[in-house]
Amino acid sequence: MSARAIQRPQPSPTGDEDLTQLRNADARRGRLVRGVMLAVALVYISALLVAPLAGVVLYALRSGLGTIGRTFGQSDVHHAFLLTFMIMAITVAVTTVFGVVVALVLARDRFPGKRFVSALVDLPLAVSPVVVGLMAVLLFGRGGWFEPFFAARGIQIMFALPAMILVTIFISIPFVIREVVPVLQELGMEEEQAAWTLGASRVQTFFRVTLRNIRWGLLYGIALSAARAIGEVGAVLIVSGAITGRTETATLYILRAFDQYQDQEGYIVALTLAAFSIVLLVGIETFKRRRTGEGD
Amino acid sequence: MTGSIEIQGLTKSFGGFRAVDDVSFVAEDGKITALLGPSGSGKSTALRMIAGLERPDAGRITIAGEDQTKTSVQERRVGFVFQHYALFRHMTVQQNVEFGLRVRKEDATKRRARVLELLELVHMAPFAERYPGQLSGGQRQRVALARALAPQPKVLLLDEPFGALDAKVRHDLRRWLDELHRELGVTSLLVTHDQEEALELANTIVVMHEGRVEQVGSPADVYDSPATPFVAGFVGSANVLHGSVVEGHIHLGSFRLPGASHLEEGANATAFVRPHDIRVAGGDGDVQAVIERLASLGWLTRVTLRLDGGETLVAHVPNEELHGVAEGDRIGVDLRNPKAFLAPEHDADPDEVTPGSAPVLRGATGPVD
Numbered sequence: 001m002s003a004r005a006i007q008r009p010q011p012s013p014t015g016d017e018d019l020t021q022l023r024n025a026d027a028r029r030g031r032l033v034r035g036v037m038l039a040v041a042l043v044y045i046s047a048l049l050v051a052p053l054a055g056v057v058l059y060a061l062r063s064g065l066g067t068i069g070r071t072f073g074q075s076d077v078h079h080a081f082l083l084t085f086m087i088m089a090i091t092v093a094v095t096t097v098f099g100v101v102v103a104l105v106l107a108r109d110r111f112p113g114k115r116f117v118s119a120l121v122d123l124p125l126a127v128s129p130v131v132v133g134l135m136a137v138l139l140f141g142r143g144g145w146f147e148p149f150f151a152a153r154g155i156q157i158m159f160a161l162p163a164m165i166l167v168t169i170f171i172s173i174p175f176v177i178r179e180v181v182p183v184l185q186e187l188g189m190e191e192e193q194a195a196w197t198l199g200a201s202r203v204q205t206f207f208r209v210t211l212r213n214i215r216w217g218l219l220y221g222i223a224l225s226a227a228r229a230i231g232e233v234g235a236v237l238i239v240s241g242a243i244t245g246r247t248e249t250a251t252l253y254i255l256r257a258f259d260q261y262q263d264q265e266g267y268i269v270a271l272t273l274a275a276f277s278i279v280l281l282v283g284i285e286t287f288k289r290r291r292t293g294e295g296d
Numbered sequence: 297m298t299g300s301i302e303i304q305g306l307t308k309s310f311g312g313f314r315a316v317d318d319v320s321f322v323a324e325d326g327k328i329t330a331l332l333g334p335s336g337s338g339k340s341t342a343l344r345m346i347a348g349l350e351r352p353d354a355g356r357i358t359i360a361g362e363d364q365t366k367t368s369v370q371e372r373r374v375g376f377v378f379q380h381y382a383l384f385r386h387m388t389v390q391q392n393v394e395f396g397l398r399v400r401k402e403d404a405t406k407r408r409a410r411v412l413e414l415l416e417l418v419h420m421a422p423f424a425e426r427y428p429g430q431l432s433g434g435q436r437q438r439v440a441l442a443r444a445l446a447p448q449p450k451v452l453l454l455d456e457p458f459g460a461l462d463a464k465v466r467h468d469l470r471r472w473l474d475e476l477h478r479e480l481g482v483t484s485l486l487v488t489h490d491q492e493e494a495l496e497l498a499n500t501i502v503v504m505h506e507g508r509v510e511q512v513g514s515p516a517d518v519y520d521s522p523a524t525p526f527v528a529g530f531v532g533s534a535n536v537l538h539g540s541v542v543e544g545h546i547h548l549g550s551f552r553l554p555g556a557s558h559l560e561e562g563a564n565a566t567a568f569v570r571p572h573d574i575r576v577a578g579g580d581g582d583v584q585a586v587i588e589r590l591a592s593l594g595w596l597t598r599v600t601l602r603l604d605g606g607e608t609l610v611a612h613v614p615n616e617e618l619h620g621v622a623e624g625d626r627i628g629v630d631l632r633n634p635k636a637f638l639a640p641e642h643d644a645d646p647d648e649v650t651p652g653s654a655p656v657l658r659g660a661t662g663p664v665d
């Protein structure tokens with residue numbers, strides 16, 4: 001068949017001038033609606049996101065350089081940050097590697113129960129972190145299913161780093177998967193198949209083609225995962241025991257600071273965590289825009 | 297360098313559906329072979345099995361004399377061109393073409409020389425630093441072809457390579473591919489649903505329908521001597537007429553057509569007559585008809601004819617042979633080269649011409665489309 005398009009003349013219900021007037025009216029109405037929506041969006045975002053953030057920033061900075069210096073001088077705070085970033089690093093590594101594997105399986109394979117698995121991936125978003133902590137207690141706490149196994153080998157899970165990492169990973173599972181699956185689905189498999197026909201092995205194809213194509217989605221997933229990991233408090237609170245200088249993360253430090261009426265220290269640590277997450281997300285967004293502008 | 301592709305008894309099912317059913321053919325060394333069929337005829341699946349992208353359930357694939365039925369896609373060293381180009385979007389044109397050489401660990405200087413040579417060949421050298429997103433469809437497909445050819449494949453497999461392009465680019469690229477093939481002589485297997493493309497490019501056409509091979513032959517064989525009613529209807533367009541066999545002719549009520557001597561006396565038969573095999577004869581002719589409609593196709597006119605028996609036929613007549621006839625005129629008509637087949641056993645084909653029905657032309661395209 002020829003690709004010739006059939007041009008059907010559009011009978012216009014009105015004369016040309018009427019039509020122009022109607023269009024202008026339409027455009028005016030369009031502008032009004034757009035203006036209202038823009039206002040709603042801005043008010044919503046500023047009231048719920050910007051205002052609290054500004055509050056934290058102002059309050060933290062008002063306490064003065066001396067307090068800031070003193071806060072970061074505390075060994076508790078050092079340890080809390082160290083612990084938080086260690087948990088974040090391990091969480092990100094695990095959720096990235098396994099997240100990509102799961103995303104590849106979900107996007108590419110068909111198997112019975114796929115929908116169920118796909119829904120399961122979102123579970124951590126639906127379950128309260130406190131419940132996640134309690135589930136960990138059920139499994140690893142005294143009398144838990146796996147407790148005898150680890151206790152017999154002298155491995156401490158609860159109230160120690162392993163349980164804190166486990167619950168943080170659990171909570172951060174969805175982000176990489178949710179960002180990467182739609183990218184993979186949209187890409188299809190043709191580029192990968194082309195690479196195979198050109199002699200590239202599966203591993204070469206993954207690193208040279210697939211990974212390159214999913215990199216922005218993946219990086220964004222990693223950033224969300226990292227932000228989630230450093231912000232986690234509920235589950236970690238339950239499984240860590242929040243032992244100062246040992247199992248106290250930055251968020252747990254903030255909780256304790258407020259408990260002990262050390263609001264300023266709390267705000268300063270909170271601001272640091274928030275700043276880190278924001279820089280991470282904005283940084284990736286900017287980097288992506290700059291890079292994608294040049295080619296693909 | 298290059299070699300033939302031999303396919304024997306290739307079969308593949310998806311679930312309960314037989315996509316490819318006992319397909320055998322040979323794509324000769326240095327020639328272009330077309331796998332022609334409507335969508336869903338299994339031609340792409342067959343091609344993907346030859347490339348190693350799908351596993352056959354049964355059958356044998358021999359490429360350049362080596363049994364490749366069970367080898368991996370990487371081992372087969374075939375060039376594959378996809379309908380939607382499948383260029384690596386994050387690589388430049390040059391990096392795309394270089395990819396196959398890079399993963400095979402070719403020496404860097406050799407690589408660069410080969411890439412340059414190929415970019416010249418496909419006239420894309422000025423675009424070496426562009427990304428696929430900055431190229432037109434035709435340019436992308438030329439890059440895809442260069443990329444497929446770069447590792448010097450034994451055979452080239454093309455899956456509807458022009459299917460995503462608009463008509464003008466498709467025609468240009470087809471002619472260009474023809475020239476390129478004459479220059480390189482690499483054995484090529486082309487999947488297409490466009491009979492015009494197959495007729496123009498291929499040395500051999502394999503017509504496929506519902507997973508099976510209907511006919512293998514030269515373009516002339518397939519067009520002039522279709523082996524099955526499907527081929528007669530699919531390759532080129534045709535008027536379909538039904539009648540019964542009497543003394544080697546097909547009787548169609550008011551008239552009869554020759555060419556049925558190979559059919560059993562009294563059998564139900566179907567005759568296919570190409571629109572350009574119908575001639576407006578003036579006063580006398582095989583059969584009398586009334587001109588229902590004249591529509592200009594440029595240098596041809598499409599003439600819709602109603603026969604005395606009620607059947608409607610479509611004829612393509614060069615304008616200068618019309619001799620000023622007009623709609624409503626009663627004229628004599630000659631029907632040449634009818635292709636007669638036994639009518640299928642099953643119930644009436646929905647496409648068949650019954651008295652008083654609208655004209656039916658089977659086949660995807662007429663000669664001027």
